[in-house]
Amino acid sequence: MPDPGDGPEEVPGGSPTGPSLDLTPSPSRPERARRRPVAVVAVVAVLVAVVAVLLRTLGDASLFFYEVSEAVERRTELADARFRVVGTPQPGLVELDVDGEPAVVFTLCAGHVLADVAHVGDPAELFQPGVPVVLQGVWVAGPVPGLADLDGSSDDGWHLRTDHMVVKHDNDYRGEGAELEPCGTGVAGE
Amino acid sequence: MGTTTGTAAGTRDTTGSPRSRLLGVVTLLAVAVLGVLAFVLTDPDVRIHPTTGEEFGQFDAVRMLYVHVPLAVMTYLAYGICAVASVGVLVKRTPWWDVTAHAAAEVGTVFCGLVLVTGSIWGRPVWNTWWEWGDVRLMTTLVLFLMFTGYLALRRTTDDPRRQARRAAVVALVAVLDIPLVNRSVEWWENRTLHQRSTIGELKIEDLTLFTLFFGFVTAGLVLAWLLLHRFRVGWLEQAALDHGVAAAIAERHAETDDAEVLRSVGERAAGEGTSGDGEPGS
Numbered sequence: 001m002p003d004p005g006d007g008p009e010e011v012p013g014g015s016p017t018g019p020s021l022d023l024t025p026s027p028s029r030p031e032r033a034r035r036r037p038v039a040v041v042a043v044v045a046v047l048v049a050v051v052a053v054l055l056r057t058l059g060d061a062s063l064f065f066y067e068v069s070e071a072v073e074r075r076t077e078l079a080d081a082r083f084r085v086v087g088t089p090q091p092g093l094v095e096l097d098v099d100g101e102p103a104v105v106f107t108l109c110a111g112h113v114l115a116d117v118a119h120v121g122d123p124a125e126l127f128q129p130g131v132p133v134v135l136q137g138v139w140v141a142g143p144v145p146g147l148a149d150l151d152g153s154s155d156d157g158w159h160l161r162t163d164h165m166v167v168k169h170d171n172d173y174r175g176e177g178a179e180l181e182p183c184g185t186g187v188a189g190e
Numbered sequence: 191m192g193t194t195t196g197t198a199a200g201t202r203d204t205t206g207s208p209r210s211r212l213l214g215v216v217t218l219l220a221v222a223v224l225g226v227l228a229f230v231l232t233d234p235d236v237r238i239h240p241t242t243g244e245e246f247g248q249f250d251a252v253r254m255l256y257v258h259v260p261l262a263v264m265t266y267l268a269y270g271i272c273a274v275a276s277v278g279v280l281v282k283r284t285p286w287w288d289v290t291a292h293a294a295a296e297v298g299t300v301f302c303g304l305v306l307v308t309g310s311i312w313g314r315p316v317w318n319t320w321w322e323w324g325d326v327r328l329m330t331t332l333v334l335f336l337m338f339t340g341y342l343a344l345r346r347t348t349d350d351p352r353r354q355a356r357r358a359a360v361v362a363l364v365a366v367l368d369i370p371l372v373n374r375s376v377e378w379w380e381n382r383t384l385h386q387r388s389t390i391g392e393l394k395i396e397d398l399t400l401f402t403l404f405f406g407f408v409t410a411g412l413v414l415a416w417l418l419l420h421r422f423r424v425g426w427l428e429q430a431a432l433d434h435g436v437a438a439a440i441a442e443r444h445a446e447t448d449d450a451e452v453l454r455s456v457g458e459r460a461a462g463e464g465t466s467g468d469g470e471p472g473s
Contacts, residue, residue: 039346046340053332056323065381086381091242124318130239131246134384166317169248171386173235173395 065134068110075139075158084136085160086168087115091129092151098161105146107153108135114154116144119162126167137162205423213419217412224409227402228256254312256402260410262305262331266369268298268414269338273366276359288355289425291362295341297417301410302335317384326382330372337365351432 066074068087087108094105103120106129117135127133137160144150144159235252236245248255272294278287309328310320322328341361345354376385389395395403 036347036349039343042343043340043347046336046343050333050336050340053329053336056329067381125315126246126248126318128239128242128244128246130242130244166319166322166384168384169316169386171389171392171394172237173252173389173399 067113068108068115069113071139071160072113072115078139080138082136082138084134085115086110086132086134088132089117089127089129090114090152092149093129094146094149096146098145103145105144105150107150108133108160114152116147116150116154116156116159117162118144118146118159119165121163121165124165124167126169127165132168132170134166134168135160135162136164205420205427210416210419213412213416217409217416220405220409220412224256224402224405227398227405228253232256232398232402248316251312251315254308256406257410258305258308258312259403260406261301261308263407264410264414265298265301265305265334266373267411268294268301268418269334269362269366269369271418272298272338272362276362279355279359283352283355285351285355285429288351288358289422289429291355291359292345293418293421293425295338295358295362297414297421299335299338299342300417301414302331302338306331306335313384322384324382325384326375326379327372327385328383330368330375334365334368334372337361337368341365 065084065086068085071078071083071085085108087110090107090109092106096103096105098105098118098120101120102122103118104123104127105116105118108115108117118140119135119137124133140159140161141157142159143155143157144153147153147155232253234250235247236249237247238244239246272291275287275291275294278284279291306328309331313322314320341358344361345358348354348357376383376387380387390403
């Protein structure tokens, strides 16, 4: 573009009156602002992702954690459904094979309610008695394998067959005087 | 320390200033001290179980919390600033508020992404999972991250700065409603999250652990302030460059008009001379 101070002889395009010189003003900006297709696609993608996350979160009832007492109460209702249950493993773990796969068998407790568990697969790295866990699996009719070796088993003719374990740690970071949920002696779950 | 950007007429060409450089130095020192506190001086989380007598806790993984928790709190703060500035955009309609909202949203989204990453790194050894679909705090945090990512994408869907600012402000004010859900989810839906209840609220932290966590808040706050300051200045320079570009375009248009008039007069004069037989046109 020419500088306002330049003379006419500096104008490119040959003769000032020649046919090659276009004096038509350049088009003005359109009334409606230009849209950017890539950004619009990005916004739509984000919206789809948000909806997917919400559906995934709200649409699956099995993502609730049942207390052991609730899981025992709803045993008939749950039938073959997969669900999550939170509780504290009791001391006395038994390692054995269940259906040809390595498993750990223990009793889960919350308050005074107990449930026997056969967890197939590797347990969590920090899994140990006294530390609450969230397990995912189904109710299975029949006593848990290795029942005879368990201390304080529920022994009620049912057990939980689980294959997904995560640890639910507490919110206490004090070296001394940490308070823990009592298990096997409390009244929770009544 | 400052970010150099393109010059615009009448504006500085860097986002740095003596005070921001001082802030940067203090921030770097704080990050270094936090690293020493979190990864060297504090003890791992090891306790003796009163029932089993065995060691339990988060062990060395707890050190990640000195970074993760402050980042989460500063994410809330950044998005809170964005929300306040978005109200300013809708009420005052000045670029200052929009640049502030944009800067806070961008820095907040970086922080929120880091919260998700550090939480995931911490969750693998402690929870036994990188990610847990259905965990209400993870999900609400992910939604927060996605909504502000959408906010940033939305800002680029149009060239019109005023429309861009208004739309983004509305989205920010909707997105920020997720923050109370993120924060209170562990209390409201305790059976839907692996996250623990509030530690500080229940005073279940003490001594050097508590000090380090608070120092983490201070450090993350300094990092946030430094990033916000520079991102704001970059935004302000962009705004100045935009204004400068508009002014230049107007000047060019005027120049085109002036040139056209000059050319027209020269052409007319040359045509007149040609008619009188004094010479060739354009000579």
